[in-house]
Amino acid sequence: MRLLKKISLSVLLIFVLIVVFILIYGFYLKPKYDGEMVLNSIKKETTVYFDDYGIPHIYAQSQKDAMTTLGYVHAQDRLWQMELMRRIAPGRLSELFGSVMLKNDKFFAGLGMDEDSEKAIAQLDKNSESYQLTLAYLDGINQFLEEGPTPIEFQLVGVPKEKFTIKDVYNIFGYMAFSFAMAQKSDPLMTDIRDELGMDYLKDFGIDGSLAHTKLKSFKEKSEAYSEISKSVASLLENSPVPPFIGSNSWVVGPQKTKSGKVLFANDPHIGFSQPCTWYEAHIVTPDYEMYGYYLAGTPFPLLGHNREYAYGLTMFENDDMDLFLETNNPENENQYQTKDGFKNYQIIEKVIKVKDSSDVVLKVKKSHHGPLLNGLVDGLKEDKPISMWWTYLQHKNQILDAVYSLCHAKNVEDFHQSIELIAAPGLNIMYGDAKGNIAWITSGKLYKMPENVNPNFILNGANGEDEEKEYYDFSENPYAINPAWNYVYSANNQVEPIDDYLYPGYYLPEDRAKRIVQLLEPKNDWTKEDFMKMINDDQSSVAPSIVQSILTGINQNDLSETEKTALNELKKWNGSNALTDVAPTIYNQFLFYYLKNTFEDELGKDRFNILLSTHILKQMIAFQIANEDSPWWDNSSTKDKKESRNEILTLSFQQTISHLEKKVGNQVSGWTWNKVHTVEHKHPLGEVAALRSYFNVGPFEINGSNEVINNLMFTFTEAGNHQVKAGPSTRRIIDFSDVENSVSILPTGQSGNPLSQHYDDQAVMYNEGKFRKMKMNRKEIEASSRKLVFKPR
Incomplete structure (x- = not known):
């Protein structure tokens, strides 16, 4: 029992000494603001x-x-x-x-x-x-x-x-x-x-x-x-x-x-x-x-x-x-x-x-x-x-x-x-x-x-x-x-x-x-x-709401789920x-990723697409490109027997966005x-x-x-x-x-x-x-x- 007590006191003493050393050392390392x-x-x-x-x-x-x-x-x-x-x-x-x-x-x-x-x-x-x-x-x-x-x-x-x-x-x-x-x-x-x-x-x-x-x-x-x-x-x-x-x-x-x-x-x-x-x-x-x-x-x-x-x-x-x-x-x-x-x-x-x-x-x-x-x-x-x-x-x-x-x-x-x-x-x-x-x-x-x-x-x-x-x-x-x-x-x-x-x-x-x-x-x-x-x-x-309007014109709204309709309404009323x-910026920015991925990655490949994401020029072109129905980027180059349209890419991107957010932050759009x-x-x-x-x-x-x-x-x-x-x-x-x-x-x-x-x-x-x-x-x-x-x- 005495031995155990001595060991406990020794451990406590060592701990106290370490704490005191840290405090003194920390005080020494602090910037000097007076004196x-x-x-x-x-x-x-x-x-x-x-x-x-x-x-x-x-x-x-x-x-x-x-x-x-x-x-x-x-x-x-x-x-x-x-x-x-x-x-x-x-x-x-x-x-x-x-x-x-x-x-x-x-x-x-x-x-x-x-x-x-x-x-x-x-x-x-x-x-x-x-x-x-x-x-x-x-x-x-x-x-x-x-x-x-x-x-x-x-x-x-x-x-x-x-x-x-x-x-x-x-x-x-x-x-x-x-x-x-x-x-x-x-x-x-x-x-x-x-x-x-x-x-x-x-x-x-x-x-x-x-x-x-x-x-x-x-x-x-x-x-x-x-x-x-x-x-x-x-x-x-x-x-x-x-x-x-x-x-x-x-x-x-x-x-x-x-x-x-x-x-x-x-x-x-x-x-x-x-x-x-x-x-x-x-x-x-x-x-x-x-x-x-x-x-x-x-x-x-x-x-x-x-x-x-x-x-x-x-x-x-x-x-x-x-x-x-x-x-x-x-x-x-x-x-x-x-x-x-x-x-x-x-x-x-x-x-x-x-x-x-x-x-x-x-x-x-x-x-x-x-x-x-x-x-x-x-x-x-x-x-x-x-x-x-x-x-x-x-x-x-x-x-x-x-x-x-x-x-x-x-x-x-x-x-x-x-x-x-x-x-x-x-x-x-x-x-x-x-x-x-x-x-x-x-x-x-x-x-x-x-x-x-x-x-x-x-x-x-x-x-x-x-x-x-x-x-x-x-x-x-x-x-x-x-x-x-x-x-x-x-x-x-x-x-x-x-x-x-x-x-x-x-x-x-x-x-x-x-x-x-x-x-x-x-x-x-x-x-x-x-x-x-x-x-x-x-x-x-000052620009995102106008981009949203371009997005809305391209999404097929006929067969949307209730969650997708609710999310779309959040975008419609966003200032x-x-x-x-x-809530709207969560939907909007996730959508932008899927839209960019579905539009550009097939032609550029993964590495060059990631480079594009890091450039100023990407930010410059989003508002214009997303409204341009004739852009050659809409077609998915990996589907040789089909030519995708702007509406197809935007609709797909919106659906992927909602599916992703449901998994990430829950089924209630109000919680996004x-x-x-x-x-x-x-x-x-x-x-x-x-x-x-x-x-x-x-x-x-x-x-x-x-x-x-x-x-x-x-x-x-x-x-x-x-x-x-x-x-x-x-x-x-x-x-x-x-x-x-x-x-x-x-x-x-x-x-x-x-x-x-x-x-x-x-x-x-x-x-x-x-x-x-x-x-x-x-x-x-x-x-x-x-x-x-x-x-x-x-």
Whole structure:
């Protein structure tokens, strides 16, 4: 009995010691939000107030001190995210995760972004303020890396600590720019359809821009199958531990249309969901500078920001800035390729990729004058059919650091406009509003015109010299609208009006969100911040009800079951809303999958059909194709003795939809509510391990919204009908220049990437409910509600 008692006491003691160790260890790993610290490189004492959501408000005597401090506090909340971000472009994820990331590393290492970063840095003015402030930011990161607690992810994965450099900053911006591009997904698929099925099958896709009915208006005072490329690149971006940029909304309303007579600004960039979330918020105040900004991990200047004078944000332009070329090898020498001037030697580069769980991999990259060959970088491409990739970002001087610095240091709208010329790529719609009543939409990107006979929606001929000809526009020709007569500007990734009678090619999203934004903005002239808060959460589709009407005309309604009749009535009365308790969106989105499958999969095959589901062009064409009785896609190519009609395909798809939903969510149509099938989970890379999922992931949650509504919570159509949200508003921001200190925002999860921080997920429920919190700028209010961390110079 005594022995048993001693054993029990020993076990209890061990358990208590383990608990105490975990508590002490956890306390040590938490971000430090109060007290005093010594910080190298700063000249004078700097104070950081962390508000009730963990957002740092940095008060410093110089911008350099502020940036060093920003680097430190950014790292203590997001060092793991910074580590992942800097490793993608140079192809260094396999060092952490092993061969599971080798495909990603081979692809990105082969593109050459790392080399482009080195070239850009060599051309920098080392005495410029943008360069010096970047070094100060990196100093702060590196001090935390050396002296701060090691993030738990570093310990679980085994991450060696390496100092951050300015090349990391450029590589992070480079990956961001690449994630915007869509050509590598769409062009090979369109080429396959053209070569195998003929141009008639492409009419429904409107690749000539004919489907873009709501266009952004400028206002100026003056036979080889190539879909393996699409499949591979789509898979790489899908499986990347850092999410791609996808779309976005923004609108800015001038004084003439607001109740206060001051500008109102809204922006919600759409990015793949992950944990930690994309943006880190920080408010910097010095005697000569103030900015409340949104930062990518590992970058010193905010891509979104505002102060008391102006606000700016962005959406994706979706312009085509990438071309794929089919090269022709010299039959006598595989290391040469055909050009209009004869054969030229490929540039051959060897790279070594270190892999955690196996031996190093030597990657041999061939480059033509167009760019790197994708053969060997993506699976499924034959060596005798070399495909190269030309990308604006890698072909022009890279001034992205100076450009982003200039955005957050502009003096007026004219200065802001000119700074955008520094961005050759990516193409962005950059939105602006200020306290003086100016509003603007300005596009970035080095735009060009191609010969009339060259269609950039297809893989081009790399040997003839004609397909590569480009006539570059002067930046003054880029679309923009500054203080337009209609008193508002907006962007929802939709097609712009023709530039010099040239409808600029791109991978634009459908008119749904743009049309809804215009519907709401146009008639109203007394907008308030509260109105914007409601509008940015709007989940009503402006186009879905008209698609439903097309569906209803095609379904044979004579022999429907009672359940099918009830479901059809839900669609008939639907106004396009996507609230949690709505039934119609569950029916509608499941129907769209079966309609798409029954219409396209027989010609494309399963793999290429899945590629189609991941493209913007699919979203563009649904409304048009589903109403087109003469579309060649209706016929099922696998039934040789029969030609199917539109009505047959739509009726079959509806019947399959109802049968599926009966099995999935029950026989009562009233129970088929949207919340049962539309959910979101913010996934951490380590959450892929089942035992760690609940610790690192945030969610899952039921959520409203849908594809291509203003509250754009996106999912890919699947037969299972589990509409798991993959992307959406990465923040919702509203700046009111009549009361700038009470402007509002929200993040999808929380400010901190440290799972031990109380700010890891403290905004998630608010975000899902469409709520907001203040972006505080009043110092007295900040001091009264914050924890205080003082950094002292050494």
